[in-house]
Amino acid sequence: MKTFFLAYLLTISFCFQAQSGFNSNDYTVTLNDLETNIYEKDSTANALVIYEYGKSYIDDRNFKLVSDIKRKLKIINSKGFNKATVSVYLYNDGKSKEKLRNVIATTYNLKGNTVVHTKLRDDEIYEEKYNENYTIAKFTLPNVKEGSVLTYSYTTETPYVFNYKEWEFQDDIPKIFSEYNTSIPANYEYHIKLVGFLKLKVNESVIENYCLTVNGGGHADCTISKYVMEDIPAYKEESYMTTKDNYLSKIEYELNTIKKFDGRIDKISKTWKDVDKELRSDSRFGRQLNVNVSNESFSSEPNLLKRAENIYSYVQEEYTWNETFNIFGDTSVRDLMKNKSGNVTEINMLLHNILEANGIDVLPVLLSTRENGFATQLFPVISEFNYLIVQATIYNKTYLLDATDDYVSFGELPFRCLNQYGRLLDLKKGSSWIDITPNNLSTIQYKVDLSLEENDILVGKINTTATGYHALPLKKEYYENNTAYVNKYKEKYHSISFIDHKVTSKDKASYEFLEEFDIEYATEDISGNLYINPFLFKLMEENPLKLQERTYPIDFGFKDAYLYTLKIDLKDKYEVLETPKEMNISLPNNKGLLIFSTKIVEGSILLYFKFNFKETIYNPDYYESLKLFMGTIVDIQKNSLIVLKRK
Incomplete structure (x- = not known):
């Protein structure tokens, strides 16, 4: 622990900020940061991000994605102590891995006229295994008290440039200032998506020439972007919402194309036409939609709507949902028919197949449940879907069906499915978006x-x-x-x-x-x-x-x-x-x-x-x-x- 008295130059800095509240202009800790113990815009806040800064760029020495992070936080009361623990998730695929380095963290406390600052030791940084692909690097800032100001900075390095670092402007505590800077070479083309309902204070981009060079004379220009939000309210969960991932204000990136220096182009993102073609021939998906169920005949009922209702009731009563979704995992309609129990995809594919075998016009629909978040509509991200239902068209009227719940009536979906829209898979004519909204009051x-x-x-x-x-x-x-x-x-x-x-x-x-x-x-x-x-x-x-x-x-x-x-x-x-x-x-x-x-x-x-x-x-x-x-x-x-x- 180190203790120092307020020197003249530091006093000038502190006095300069004294009239303007927290210093959200930069990373510097001021006297006002230490003395102010309430945030007027949210009197319920237990902690507060005063200033945060991020910068991500491609290192031209090793072509890895580097991200530098800085944050300054205020701990208002003891309920905010948990914000002193920082977790950084690091990905690995067994061959390569992400790295954390240059961690510098300090706790500032005011004791009379003395500022006491306590630095994090290197041996206080540790890692724990999260799962097969993720390790969590953790550290907890020392000597945290009510009124403490915390600063920490670190750098991450990743070989996975396809996964450009996203930036979360919003958190469960308020933030006064959040800035993210990116440098993206022109040979990497990303889909960039701003999520949430808060507006950017700054959103500007310029071109930097020759920002990235390689041996042999190859080079690329870079798009240098700056994004800023100010006075960001805390995200607080309440009734009548889907998952918070739908609403937290953040910037996300999806790699679309890599243009190599030798002129080759690798297209990473797919079109829906590509996806439809793949799904049609996929043994876990398209082929399961063609499994023969001709022994399940309901054709004696002449009215198509009543026939469809009878089939729906039959699947509800005879087959049990095992509470798993598993939309693109191991899927077998035949195993479901044998075991009488299966996942969402198997049950609703069976429903699809029996309806189709009995003369009902049907198509599968992919969707993402309320707890899973919105599926991206700008371009296909097939991993964002976690559920399958069936659309039946009978006498020119469409019905959305899900036979996993015994209590749900024909034409009604379980509440978990009501997440605004889904992707209707007509694997012959091409897929399209449809609304997932109940018609009845x-x-x-x-x-x-x-x-x-x-x-x-x-x-x-x-x-x-x-x-x-x-x-x-x-x-x-x-x-x-x-x-x-x-x-x-x-x-x-x-x-x-x-x-x-x-x-x-x-x-x-x-x-x-x-x-x-x-x-x-x-x-x-x-x-x-x-x-x-x-x-x-x-x-x-x-x-x-x-x-x-x-x-x-x-x-x-x-x-x-x-x-x-x-x-x-x-x-x-x-x-x-x-x-x-x-x-x-x-x-x-x-x-x-x-x-x-x-x-x-x-x-x-x-x-x-x-x-x-x-x-x-x-x-x-x-x-x-x-x-x-x-x-x-x-x-x-x-x-x-x-x-x-x-x-």
């Missing part, structure tokens, strides 16, 4: 019909109807254990006496889930007045949107609507003293609507509460409106009262 409806009896007890029925993606979790809970399902209601709504419960929908694969509850509910008597919360069942228990700011879309996956109606027969024995205030609000651009009203009609109280979301995905600009909208929904259900008095 998913709904929840509660119809409550009660009468107020002499003992001030409400007696009656609650009929519930759930459809689509709102029905799926209810069906799974009920059919897996119907006793536990009913007990869950009793525990959740302990003020309600459940007399009877029955399910009236057809079966577990029905699009609707229909229930009927016989209930009794005691009113609350205060000073001779009866107080009733009209919402016996809640449509939304709490507001799921809680962030101060959200930089990524609100992705419901499907459009939905909610309806709660209540009728209380007062039997002409009660006077209504108070009913909830009526309300009618909408989201901007009419993207959602809420209606709440209460009326007295012929001796009965009639309450109507409806709200809907007209989009599957809302961009971040709608976040505050959605948060207020949902907060209003929760508030109406929690705080509405009907007050009655006996006549």
